[in-house]
Amino acid sequence: MGRYLARRLLQFIPVVVGTMFLLHYMTMLSIQFGGDPIRALFGDNPPPAQVIEAMRARFGLDNGCLEQKGNPCVGIFWDRMLQYLQFDFGINFRGREITDLVGERWPVTLRLTLIAIIFETIVGVILGVMAGLRKDKFVDNFVRFSTTLLIAFPTFVFGVIIQVLVALALGDWIKAQDYFPTWFKAMFTPVFLSDYPWLSLVIPGLVLGAFSLAAIARLTRTSLIENLRSDYVRTARAKGLAQRRVIGVHTLRNSLIPVVTYIGIDVGTLLGGALVTERIFNIPGVGGLVFQSVTQKDSTVVIAVVTMLTLVFLTANLIVDVFYAVLDPRIRYE
């Protein structure tokens, strides 16, 4: 295990640096080819040239290499990395520390993604197991049909429709009934309520997790069916074990290994999806911050926040890989 961990950590560092550089280089290219974000900020109505110059200097955009198309601007990258190491992610166009902005908002996004992960994993695995155990029966066909349909809904489409249907139509009806407690009504609101920091995130969380739920259900199903055919499951039956144990202990654990890997990758999907969900339901989280900054053309914030989220994603993957090794000894002893 120790050797595996060491090797995994050694791989982690170049990937982090590489991904950071990729993000940086593509940003540089976009600026070099797409134009100056400061000028874009003001649109048709630019302030005096000195003001623009001053702002450029302040956001490190006065560097000459931004004029040379294709130049990777390694110097800028180096400075940025050093700043990131000191938890300095810069300031937004209004002069606020980006770390402060994120600090205020990340608990909301964390709650949202937690709800999504818990929901998608539990329901997804249960559906997948039910379908896999009854291959080609009604349950299986139903799960396959509904997950295919769910996957066809991009998160934002699903979100806006759920918002109209559940949070508004059903929500209005629920609000009109006296016998529902307030907390229950809070669950069916189309927006975030700071008095109900968990409950008002339930529906957005379900929306966020819906796509991955379908993917997890399908993955669990295939993997379970595959494992049910395996030789070691046949051995377990030959050992005279009860069917429940054959499936619960000998099949399920092996079948969940790919699901665990998927959940690691899925953190990336969810962080991206949080952008969409938080915009739809007006949730003041990190995704909402990105969206707001996109609207205000505050690209410094967008880049900094996405950098942080990418780091979160890479770290989550690292943790999942460790967990993976715990589940699968073949990896651990490689």
Added chain:
Amino acid sequence: MSDPAMSLQEGPPAEQTEPAKDANRSLWGDAWYELKRNPIFWVASTMAIFVILLAVFPFLWTNADPSTCRLANSREKPSADHWFGYTFQGCDMWAKVVYGASKSLAVAALATTFTTIIGITMGTLAGFFPGWVDTIISRVTDIFFGLPFLLGAVVFLQLFQIRNVWTITTVLTLLGWTTLTRIMRGSVLSTKNKDYVDAARALGATNGHIVFKHILPNAIAPVFVLSTIALGGYIGAEATLTFLGVGFQQPNTTWGLLIQEGQPYALQGDPHLLVIPCAFVVVTVLAFILLGDALRDALDPRNR
């Protein structure tokens, strides 16, 4: 949404167990035989062809001009004359949806083509040449993979002042090629060790001959399955990006823009402004997912 293709990947790529000589022919021949018998394939193809026809020949489907709008008609509900009603600006919704197909589909088709080409090339190189070629390609793939799809797309696209089919396609391609590369690499690796490849090598075939005659035809199946599904995924991705304000901009007509525009009015009691463009996105994505699924089932000998 994440990289659409990846989320749908299930289990290892299809193993080909067919014997040496006519492995390719029987693989694809059998697949076609299976496809023909699958009703889902026909339903999905019909849906896909319908959308493609909308995109390529919009004028065949409507006389109305999507850009002649009269504010008097604003938010008019669907009626017998105009089944789909009018948009906020008073444009004919049907005409808007018909003309909106082309840009969405163009982006998706281009991104699929490019990612597939890159994926097949890089995956084959990495799988066929172990050693430094494989190492470099795999590490670069890891790095691109480290950037979550939607987050990456938002960062890059928001930096462009003008966004058109090409900018969006470029960004989707840059972020989307990794999955196909990985799949192709795995598939090539498993095909490479098949007996018929060894046999060809023993007979002194050149690398090029082995790759093009023996490996590619057999290893490419899982990539096609995933590309088909990804095409639907890119339609969803483009609409998502547009909805977030980093995709197409007004005065273009695309499904994503129609949804973005319709969302606030749906909340105020005009659901058709939202539901109709959403339905088009969903049906299109669904068509390609079902096509890919049908193709996978047909190509996967384990299901026979």
Added chain:
Amino acid sequence: MTETTIESKRGTENEVLANLPWDANAPLLEVDNLQVEFHTRDGVAKAINGVSFTLDAGETLGILGESGCGKSVTAQAIMGILDIPPAKITGGSIKLNGVDLLQLDEKTRRHVRANKIAIIFQDALSALNPVFTVGWQLAELYRKHSGASRAQAKAKAVDLLKLVRIPAAEQRVNAFPHQFSGGMRQRVMIAMALALEPDIIIADEPTTALDVTVQAQVMQLLADLQKSQNMGLILITHDMGVVADVVDKITVMYAGDAVERADVYQIYERPAHPYTKALLESIPRVDMKGQELAAIKGLPPPLTQLPPGCSFQPRCRFAKDRCTTEDPPLYDVPGNRKSACHYWEEVFNS
């Protein structure tokens, strides 16, 4: 867990089995006219069409035949671990000391497995669960069948590993299957089969996945243990060479039929079925070096479309018109043997 609970648990387990109407005078295992079908997309595959044999305690029966002739299906039918569907047992009986296993409900049947009949599979690497230690997988049998505590079960697992001659058993018990060599893994499988001291062990090609040198060791181990514990052993193989020194009697299978039954020396001396004869001729012998092997020409028929009459007839050099129309019954052959060939005398005397 205390001794008493172990006893009581063991008691309930044994009760299930003890309550069955065992007949001490009946043969240990008697398979009669077993028939198994597979319902596949290509139609119904008749994998087993009336296989019969008996086995007594301390005896070794070899089941021989080409790949795909239904040896493993027979073994799995006896164990009761066929996947139903696609499999379906359409006829016959499998009697263990007079009790027809096919009539038992799944709950009772489950106790027969491992307690009464155990199986060793061909490929030990895939037959062992990759995510549990070898010791855990062995101990599980004691924990679930005899109610032993974890510690007790583990101690027994170490004993088992010693029994199958695995060196440093105390340490190896904590290792995972992939950390063992092929031969060692197959020994673990043997240990697993022996754990609950069953009356019968079925070994389904236990050595095909191993190196030749290791094969002999594993075979020897299996034979020794069988003799010392007086078990019945069914040895499945497609290699005539392997069986010669180990087995007492042989059942030869072809395309789902048991085509010949006899003692091993009888078969080697004078086969009474053309297929057995052909099999024997295909064994490479030292004195035949340099000569061409008399391999059997052609392939077995597809099980979904068995030809009318004798299924070996298309490949048979003794075949006559009658063979294409009339399915041969099992003829009695002198020496208490059986042969499913109309012209067995011709083969016998050739």
